[in-house]
Amino acid sequence: MSKNAKTLAGIVIVIVIAVAAYFGFAQTGSKSASEKTIKDLKVYFVPSKQPDQIVTMTKPLKGLLIKQLKKEGYDVKNVDIKVGTSYEAAGEALASGTADIGFIPGGTYVMYQDGAQVLLTATRSDLNKNFSEANKWNDGKETKAITKQAATYRSLVIAGPSQKGQQLAKKINSGEKLTWEDVNSAKWGLSSTTSSAGYIYPSLWLNKHFNKTVSDLKNTVTVDSYGSGMARLASGQIDILPTYADARRDFADMWTTDYKQSQPIWKETNVIGVSQPIYNDTISVSKKSKTMTPEFKKALSKSFIDLAKTKEGKKVIAIYSHEGYVPAKSSDYDGERNAQKLLKETRK
Template sequence: MKRILKLLAVLFIVVGSLTACASKPKVIEDLKVLFVPSKDAATIIAQTEPLKQLLIDALAEKGFEVEKVTIDVTSSYEAAGEALAAGTAHVGFIPANTYVLYSEDGVEVILAATRAGLNKDSANAKDWNDGLPTTGDSTNQVSYYRSIALAGTSDYAQALLAKVNAGTELTWEDVNGATWCHSSTTSASGYVYPTIWLMDKFDKKITDLAKHYKVEAGYGQTAADLASGACDIGVGYADFRRDYEAKWTTSTTDGGFGRTESVWTETGVLFVTEGVMNDTISVSPANEDMSDKLIKALQEAFIEIAQTEAGKGAIAIYSHEGYKVVTDADYEATRKAAEVLSGN
């Protein structure tokens, strides 16, 4: 009996020791979070300050004792990618194209920022052409936005729109016969993704078009040129008509475009591109603290933080409204975009 009692005592000590070890939190001395310099660095640091304690508290609930959170704004987008690749930081808020560039060096995407989607999101252009406004839908949080090609008011543009609405695919001759207006070559929705569409459909680029020009005054000029008929096909982000809806029917003497009908009835969508992915939260597997468990904890923590008032205020600096778990496979279109930007 004494022997059994001794064995039970030893077993109790062992189990107790294992339980204590299992419950002991993983200590991270300094969790380093990087932001890219898309805005003034001092403004980013000030607005994201609440993230420090929010992360400490959220990760504590998931078995990580974070002693300190350091938030820095890098000198460039590339500097953020290089730091994550080298393992000198844990987490980076970086754009999709920066992630793709440094994914080859081991950087891993764990979340994409979400924003309110639209009431129309079909890949079929015809579905957008019901004559009704495209509106925001805050209940539908999405991790991307689309680029569209709009047919303007010219006779040629309207003939192309009629083909699309009849369910007839556009040919290279159709699109090459139009005058295109587009943004600079680095604009995702105003140049890069429409170029990808042309490459996928016809193995052509915007530079191969017979008639195209870069607008110098932003999407306002694109809308104005579509209204006047100077441009047959204008490309831009999916809801850019919302920004010029009022101006469309305002008289030219009052600074408008002078049309008499709604922009939603006078223009129409000719094609819709793949999604342009929003900013990422990416991590550094090269950092000695990083593990699958920490990645999962960070994913859960950022999603939870974005649902709090303090968290919403902190991430609003980048117009983020929430986060969604994503994988590298979600960034194939972004890789195509990177090839376009590199001239390949």
């Protein structure tokens, strides 16, 4: 082969390699773009507030999350928001893969941890009252939020304005201890079995003080949300409602308007029991969802953390009294696991 021919052949080879490299890059880029296009992102919320209220307040999340994920390089076409009919329904949706993302309590996460992965933990404003003694909450004054952020909260056992509720409150506020007969003779409103504040930790409180659990109570009803529970407490249909520590703040206005009570909630209700600290709610994702790649989970975490720092984002997450998010790990909820383990043992 002549020198010119060799030179020509070399040029051709270089061109072929360059063309091949170009098309290979184009195909790779096309694949990457495809992987970063998400047709539908399904988000589930638990019904800890009135479902229609949750739907209304979280509606802007669709556009906000799409916009935030766009900054992370993901093109999300639609965000579908649903409120589960129960805490378990939200957990099961994550476990089955019919939901991609779930705003769920720690108790629900632990119950469905085989199919769900905790991504973030919510932070909230701490309260000016954070006592382990029940009667210290009962000064008749409003519980207020402070600037300090907290990663834990407490479950409070609240006695209502019914005759039995007031009887139990009077005993606590005079410094006396309640007996099992006292609490067992009252009518309780309980949340779903995976609710940390409405079921699990109140059960631990009963176990600690009376060597009993909620399954031993003779007079209970299930409330499908804290809103309906508060309505029943106000009307006297139930005497006791276990709930999260700042619930009375959330329902203070409704107490005298929707529930038509003559006195403020701070005067008509009293704390008769206080749980140990509980780790805050989670944003968890489905292990079954094909959308939840390691890269997308990283982008999703950053998006929610950044979203919570915006004025619009804060309005959305305020439905659960969330004020921000921090990265979470599974071991953060070992306390919840221990709590559920004890519950299982006491049920045997």
